[in-house]
Amino acid sequence: MIKVENLTKRYAGQTAIRDLNFEVSRGEIMGFLGPNGAGKTTTMRILASFMPPTSGRATIAGFDVFEQSLQARAHLGYMPENVPLYSDMRVTEYLRYRAALKGVQHRRITERVGDVKELCGLKSVENKLIGALSKGYRQRVGLADALLAEPDLLILDEPTIGLDPNQIRQVRELIKNLGEQHTILLSTHILPEVEMTCSRVIIIHKGRIEACDTPDNLLGKIRQAGGVVVEAKVGTDNGADELKKISGVREVITDGEDDWKKFSLRVESGIDVREEVFRLATERRWTLRELTQRRATLEDVFVEITHADPV
Amino acid sequence: MRKFYALLSREVRGYFHSPIAYIVLIFFLIVSGIDFYFQVSFMNQRQVQYTVQEAFFNSVFFWFAFVLIFPLITMRLFAEEFKLGTIEPLTTVPVRDWQVVLAKFFGALVFYVVLWIPTLLYFAIFLKVTNEPAAHSAGAYFGSYLMLLLLGMFYLSIGCLTSVLTRNQIIAAVISFCAITLLFFLGLVQFILLDVSSETRDLLGYFSAIEHMGTFSRGVIDTRPIVLYVSMTIVMLVLTHQAFQSRKWRA
Numbered sequence: 247m248i249k250v251e252n253l254t255k256r257y258a259g260q261t262a263i264r265d266l267n268f269e270v271s272r273g274e275i276m277g278f279l280g281p282n283g284a285g286k287t288t289t290m291r292i293l294a295s296f297m298p299p300t301s302g303r304a305t306i307a308g309f310d311v312f313e314q315s316l317q318a319r320a321h322l323g324y325m326p327e328n329v330p331l332y333s334d335m336r337v338t339e340y341l342r343y344r345a346a347l348k349g350v351q352h353r354r355i356t357e358r359v360g361d362v363k364e365l366c367g368l369k370s371v372e373n374k375l376i377g378a379l380s381k382g383y384r385q386r387v388g389l390a391d392a393l394l395a396e397p398d399l400l401i402l403d404e405p406t407i408g409l410d411p412n413q414i415r416q417v418r419e420l421i422k423n424l425g426e427q428h429t430i431l432l433s434t435h436i437l438p439e440v441e442m443t444c445s446r447v448i449i450i451h452k453g454r455i456e457a458c459d460t461p462d463n464l465l466g467k468i469r470q471a472g473g474v475v476v477e478a479k480v481g482t483d484n485g486a487d488e489l490k491k492i493s494g495v496r497e498v499i500t501d502g503e504d505d506w507k508k509f510s511l512r513v514e515s516g517i518d519v520r521e522e523v524f525r526l527a528t529e530r531r532w533t534l535r536e537l538t539q540r541r542a543t544l545e546d547v548f549v550e551i552t553h554a555d556p557v
Numbered sequence: 558m559r560k561f562y563a564l565l566s567r568e569v570r571g572y573f574h575s576p577i578a579y580i581v582l583i584f585f586l587i588v589s590g591i592d593f594y595f596q597v598s599f600m601n602q603r604q605v606q607y608t609v610q611e612a613f614f615n616s617v618f619f620w621f622a623f624v625l626i627f628p629l630i631t632m633r634l635f636a637e638e639f640k641l642g643t644i645e646p647l648t649t650v651p652v653r654d655w656q657v658v659l660a661k662f663f664g665a666l667v668f669y670v671v672l673w674i675p676t677l678l679y680f681a682i683f684l685k686v687t688n689e690p691a692a693h694s695a696g697a698y699f700g701s702y703l704m705l706l707l708l709g710m711f712y713l714s715i716g717c718l719t720s721v722l723t724r725n726q727i728i729a730a731v732i733s734f735c736a737i738t739l740l741f742f743l744g745l746v747q748f749i750l751l752d753v754s755s756e757t758r759d760l761l762g763y764f765s766a767i768e769h770m771g772t773f774s775r776g777v778i779d780t781r782p783i784v785l786y787v788s789m790t791i792v793m794l795v796l797t798h799q800a801f802q803s804r805k806w807r808a
Binding site: 291294295296297298312316317319320322324326328330331332333334335343344346347348349352391 | 559560562563564566567570571574575641642643644645646647648649650651652653804805
């Protein structure tokens with residue numbers, strides 16, 4: 247659905263993105279992650295034919311976003327960052343206008359506008375001026391707009407920014423449902439969201455793709471591939487030394503001053519050492535208070551990849 | 558065509574949703590009303606060689622208001638969209654750039670025409686009250702309003718071009734005001750430079766809006782100004798389109 251080859255964009259004196267290569271196939275929900283200024287918005291703007299790349303190529307549904315921009319745009323529902331809207335229009339009026347621009351057939355406009363209002367929960371504000379809407383509702387108007395023409399591909403630039411937790415949950419559900427029929431590329435800062443909704447993730451940092459994989463594989467790849475937390479009274483033992491001898495344990499970090507010590511174990515991925523820890527504890531007569539496997543989150547992946555150099 | 562119509566109706570509605578439209582309308586009605594009143598009362602006091610309608614379209618008042626309204630009408634066209642970022646949703650739907658440019662131009666033109674409609678009332682009222690027509694023939698009305706339309710098209714297209722060049726409405730307004738005023742005074746240079754050849758004078762006269770209006774408001778339809786203003790409008794709109802597209806190659 248999307249194919250990006252060697253995409254580079256330079257602004258006066260600085261490179262926003264360099265040599266991006268990725269593909270998004272039909273039906274995928276692709277998450278686009280990266281710190282602020284990493285080049286997410288730039289990439290999405292190029293894909294939406296809002297600005298041209300300096301070099302490289304991108305196609306949507308086989309159409310070059312620059313050379314065949316009109317056809318590429320016809321396949322696309324795009325929700326820009328911060329959702330710029332005409333504040334002097336009313337919600338229904340705006341959506342009807344946008345539907346006409348997107349070439350929705352005249353007799354289907356009322357139906358489509360009704361559908362997207364329903365889907366995005368805009369019924370209650372349909373006659374309000376957009377300028378009078380709260381951030382959350384403006385966001386929904388942007389999303390409704392992107393859905394109007396039933397595009398094959400949705401590009402959503404931070405669709406959940408500025409929403410409250412309930413709204414985020416609603417939008418997440420919505421995106422998940424949409425993913426059944428649409429291909430989606432979405433950027434976000436909210437990592438649990440990506441873990442829950444996306445089938446693949448691209449992590450972009452300083453204009454380069456640092457990782458591109460399924461969330462599960464990414465979790466498996468990173469150094470801190472999870473770990474085990476052990477809290478125990480070890481008596482006269484050191485604790486850490488004994489724990490280190492268990493096979494699979496790479497590193498032990500000790501915490502806690504008093505009787506209760508807390509050990510954070512770094513473990514090789516794919517190995518569960520909890521049974522061994524328990525056996526060790528009974529052997530050495532330690533009192534065990536906690537024995538938990540900590541799953542790595544996408545947040546760990548994100549931090550590890552994007553935090554390589556100090557700010 | 559449907560997309561163009563949607564764009565156009567958005568532009569026209571955009572005018573009437575904004576306070577600027579009403580301020581311009583009121584300002585213009587006041588100035589043109591005063592103009593009309595002064596001309597009539599002036600002619601009541603002495604014998605003149607021209608009609609009320611001619612006087613109305615050729616007074617200082619008229620021209621003063623005339624050059625002022627264009628920057629006010631056109632400054633928001635593109636600059637506002639750039640400023641608010643709404644250019645992004647606008648240019649990422651399958652709409653051609655020239656459709657956007659033409660919709661903005663014709664949207665402004667519709668507003669401009671609406672601006673002039675009340676002035677028809679002046680002449681109707683004059684006829685009703687005095688039982689005398691304000692012009693010596695229907696052709697004079699036609700000529701005046703045709704020249705208004707031609708000048709309007711040209712000056713609005715200049716406004717379109719300046720608005721597409723900046724994201725600041727004030728800058729757009731100032732530049733188009735300067736450009737329109739300069740063009741306007743170009744036609745007056747022939748009265749200032751007395752030692753120029755008659756060819757130069759003729760050439761400058763060819764650009765004189767005042768002269769054109771003088772001719773047309775007498776009911777004389779000269780094709781030369783028509784060609785001039787229509788072609789200049791097209792040139793300006795082509796330049797606007799180029800400038801609007803420049804975001805695509807300026808990288």
